[in-house]
Amino acid sequence: MGNCQAAEAATVVIHHPGGNRVERIYWSVSANEVMRSNPGHYVAMVIASPAARTENGTPVKQLKLLRPDDTLLLGQVYRLISFEDVLKEFAAKKCVKLGKLLKERGAFNIDTKKNQDTNPSSNPSTAASTTAELQKGNRVGSGG
Known part of the structure; x- marks a missing residue:
């Protein structure tokens, strides 16, 4: 009896999309x-995050995409993810990062505008000439 459980643990488990098929x-x-045997899909390892928990107390499961040269290990659970799902996830993460960046940059630009408006000694023509001098210095310095 004990051997049956040991054999089950010594398998690579792959969950297919839709939850309708489990491959061992x-x-x-x-x-x-x-x-190669599942075109249009990537392989991801299922990782249970001990720090993050759902409302009912179960650990949050995260997916880690594997490189093609990675080896699927016995006793681990993997999931096939479609190419479209990977693109959607990357786009969502990029959108969040872009939003954070815009907030940071937007706040920075507003602060610098306020400083320029409140500082009467700041002159736009002086700033333009300083920028031109910096660009000229970069051209001269980059030649050697």
Whole structure:
């Protein structure tokens, strides 16, 4: 009886999209082989985050995309993710990062505008000449 449980633990478990199919492989395999047999999909390792928890107390599961040369290890759980889902996730993360950057830059630009408006000695023509001098210095310095 104990051998049945040991054999189940010594498998690579791959969950297919839609949750309708679970594939078990009884030897180590490369992510490239799995991706070749499932075109348009990436392989991701399922990682339970002990720090982050859901409302009912279960750990949040995160996915880590694998490189094609990574080896799927026995006893680990993996999930196939479609190319479109990967693109959507990257676009969402990029959008969040861009929003944060715009907030930071926007606040910075507003602060500098306020400082220029309140400082009567700041002269736009002086700033333009300083910029031109810096650009000229960069051209001279970059030649050697």
